[in-house]
Amino acid sequence: MARVCSSVFFPRVTEGSPRREFRLLVVQRAARGRFSPLIPHWAQLPGWQVRSATSPASMRLPTSAMRPHAVLVDTDPGTAARVLRDFPEAHQVLHVDERTDPADAAGFDAVVCSSWWQRDRHPEVLRSRIDVIHEGIASAQPHAVGKVLSRDGRPLFRGGPVLSVLMDDWADPDDAQALAGALEQVLRARANCRVLVIGRPLPSVSGSAADIARIDLVDDPGEARRGALLALSRVHLHPGRSSQSVLEAMASGCAVVAPGHAPAREVLRDGVSGCLVEGANSAALGDEAIRLLDDAATAERYGREARADVARDYDVATAARRYARLLHGPLDDEEGLPWSALPCRDRVAAYSLHQ
Numbered sequence: 001m002a003r004v005c006s007s008v009f010f011p012r013v014t015e016g017s018p019r020r021e022f023r024l025l026v027v028q029r030a031a032r033g034r035f036s037p038l039i040p041h042w043a044q045l046p047g048w049q050v051r052s053a054t055s056p057a058s059m060r061l062p063t064s065a066m067r068p069h070a071v072l073v074d075t076d077p078g079t080a081a082r083v084l085r086d087f088p089e090a091h092q093v094l095h096v097d098e099r100t101d102p103a104d105a106a107g108f109d110a111v112v113c114s115s116w117w118q119r120d121r122h123p124e125v126l127r128s129r130i131d132v133i134h135e136g137i138a139s140a141q142p143h144a145v146g147k148v149l150s151r152d153g154r155p156l157f158r159g160g161p162v163l164s165v166l167m168d169d170w171a172d173p174d175d176a177q178a179l180a181g182a183l184e185q186v187l188r189a190r191a192n193c194r195v196l197v198i199g200r201p202l203p204s205v206s207g208s209a210a211d212i213a214r215i216d217l218v219d220d221p222g223e224a225r226r227g228a229l230l231a232l233s234r235v236h237l238h239p240g241r242s243s244q245s246v247l248e249a250m251a252s253g254c255a256v257v258a259p260g261h262a263p264a265r266e267v268l269r270d271g272v273s274g275c276l277v278e279g280a281n282s283a284a285l286g287d288e289a290i291r292l293l294d295d296a297a298t299a300e301r302y303g304r305e306a307r308a309d310v311a312r313d314y315d316v317a318t319a320a321r322r323y324a325r326l327l328h329g330p331l332d333d334e335e336g337l338p339w340s341a342l343p344c345r346d347r348v349a350a351y352s353l354h355q
Contacts, residue, residue: 181282
């Protein structure tokens with residue numbers, strides 16, 4: 001079994017080292033970065049040694065036996081350029097998003113991004129080089145969150161008229177305005193509805209004191225509790241442009257209502273695993289949220305389909321295998337890998353792309 005550590009230094013090759021040794025260096029923006037959930041899967045591969053780093057002070061290692069065969073990079077342009085300079089003999093793979101300057105990807109052997117809509121934002125010169133591999137998301141497991149009390153001391157229960165919002169990543173002003181308008185509409189129309197806001201505070205929402213009192217903010221619940229809090233809600237209103245937060249809500253069994261643009265359009269099946277509305281339309285978002293709050297059976301069906309979609313199409317172990325092939329090439333003895341029972345779904349979810 002290979003070890004994972006934070007040092008960029010690999011042990012010297014000695015007699016008795018594993019056959020087909022493969023050394024992988026993962027350079028990320030933070031210690032708990034994009035690829036952290038995948039690293040334990042790579043570390044189980046026969047002969048693989050995995051090291052992770054955030055901003056290595058020195059990457060020039062003294063001998064070829066201590067240098068990586070491949071480097072996977074998700075970091076700032078300056079550190080990425082240093083990786084290119086310091087590991088010219090390694091297979092170098094850069095993760096990009098929709099904001100990446102194509103010039104920053106020049107020189108890398110391979111380029112990868114998480115979503116098709118991100119790939120499509122780039123010019124052809126870069127788009128033609130990009131592999132799309134989502135890093136996956138762990139399906140939420142049922143576990144106790146502890147008693148959750150609303151602002152007025154009432155307990156919140158799964159199955160009640162609770163609407164959740166993840167406020168980590170909204171950026172577009174039109175989306176923020178549409179979200180605020182939709183919440184105001186829901187609060188006015190349904191006096192029994194609670195709104196659970198997870199993350200940073202909402203944009204300005206107007207309404208009566210009684211309406212505003214039904215909004216509860218949990219600013220930093222932590223990863224485990226975050227999924228359990230989402231699972232309390234019948235409906236999830238998605239305001240932002242990150243597919244990861246949509247997938248979190250889907251994995252928790254929420255019926256998601258979202259604007260019908262990327263990224264939600266890429267992961268939600270309208271009328272099957274959630275509801276997409278045209279543009280950033282606050283009235284349409286509010287209407288659909290109210291409809292699902294009133295129709296528990298449909299909301300439950302959407303939630304079941306959403307959970308199944310995430311488990312099938314965004315499995316972390318399958319993502320790890322696809323990345324392993326990109327980094328290493330064909331894998332020997334694949335039938336013996338820890339995830340061998342899982343099908344490789346390299347072309348999943350084609351039904352929802354570019355709608």
